[in-house]
Amino acid sequence: MGIERRTMLKGLGAGSVAGGLAMFAAGPAKADASPDVHSILSAAVAWRVTAAERDMLYRQAFNIACEKLDSALRGVGQQRRGARPLAFISDVDDTVLSSNSYWELLIAAGKQAFDDELWDAWVRENGPIATPGAVEFTRYAESRGVEVFYVSQRDQGPDTQQIGVANLRHAGLAFADDAHAVFQRESSNKEPAQQAIADKYEVIAYLGDNLNDFRRRYYVKSVEERRTLATEDADRFGRDFILFPNNTDGHWMRAIFGTSEPADTPEYRARMLLAAQGKVL
Numbered sequence: 532m533g534i535e536r537r538t539m540l541k542g543l544g545a546g547s548v549a550g551g552l553a554m555f556a557a558g559p560a561k562a563d564a565s566p567d568v569h570s571i572l573s574a575a576v577a578w579r580v581t582a583a584e585r586d587m588l589y590r591q592a593f594n595i596a597c598e599k600l601d602s603a604l605r606g607v608g609q610q611r612r613g614a615r616p617l618a619f620i621s622d623v624d625d626t627v628l629s630s631n632s633y634w635e636l637l638i639a640a641g642k643q644a645f646d647d648e649l650w651d652a653w654v655r656e657n658g659p660i661a662t663p664g665a666v667e668f669t670r671y672a673e674s675r676g677v678e679v680f681y682v683s684q685r686d687q688g689p690d691t692q693q694i695g696v697a698n699l700r701h702a703g704l705a706f707a708d709d710a711h712a713v714f715q716r717e718s719s720n721k722e723p724a725q726q727a728i729a730d731k732y733e734v735i736a737y738l739g740d741n742l743n744d745f746r747r748r749y750y751v752k753s754v755e756e757r758r759t760l761a762t763e764d765a766d767r768f769g770r771d772f773i774l775f776p777n778n779t780d781g782h783w784m785r786a787i788f789g790t791s792e793p794a795d796t797p798e799y800r801a802r803m804l805l806a807a808q809g810k811v812l
């Protein structure tokens with residue numbers, strides 16, 4: 532028995548469960564332990580494109596945002612006139628726009644790591660559709676006089692902003708215009724753009740699928756440090772930080788690989804398998 536299996540079985544109190552796992556681990560799948568034959572991303576993509584649970588996590592998050600909006604409007608009603616207008620600041624990709632069909636294409640193309648060329652072609656062709664509940668949320672905010680601002684980091688060259696706004700509009704989202712959308716190319720640090728909005732608006736909440744959508748201080752390269760920093764702010768999640776699921780990309784990947792979009796190499800596959808066993812801290 533290898534050290535990994537001993538660690539895995541330790542703490543599993545029920546003998547029958549441990550026995551079942553032992554049989555599984557000792558079975559004919561041993562040859563599949565080589566990183567070369569693993570489909571590193573397939574299960575993650577299967578989840579995001581099929582699981583109703585994923586869709587309902589989006590609905591749940593937007594429901595929280597709507598409740599926050601109603602509550603903020605009630606609060607403003609009790610305040611003096613002249614208070615700053617209310618707004619949300621939202622990320623774009625995998626927050627209000629779904630990348631699911633991109634990942635389906637990527638897997639169909641036999642790829643197992645993020646592919647910039649495919650991504651750029653897909654966004655240029657208006658590949659994204661709205662995430663579940665995003666259109667309803669932005670339209671509801673609009674109907675209540677609350678603005679939604681989009682702050683995203685993308686780089687498809689000089690027409691990045693134009694493509695991004697076209698994507699928002701194509702998906703049917705409210706506030707799909709240059710006055711409400713910033714697609715910044717140079718840096719993933721969103722705080723200057725977010726602060727410029729916060730200077731003029733009372734921000735009800737931030738929406739995003741990446742910790743970096745909430746605070747730049749989470750932009751660290753260690754799995755454990757990231758977790759610690761987020762946990763320090765745990766009370767803010769579901770309140771002024773509204774988080775959406777993304778199990779295929781984001782800075783959690785950067786914490787594992789040192790880069791957000793690692794190329795598909797034998798080292799990448801080996802390190803992903805280590806991470807999946809809790810061995811990358």
Ligand SMILES: [Mg+2]
Pocket residue numbers: 622623624625626739740741
């Ligand atoms: Mg995102």
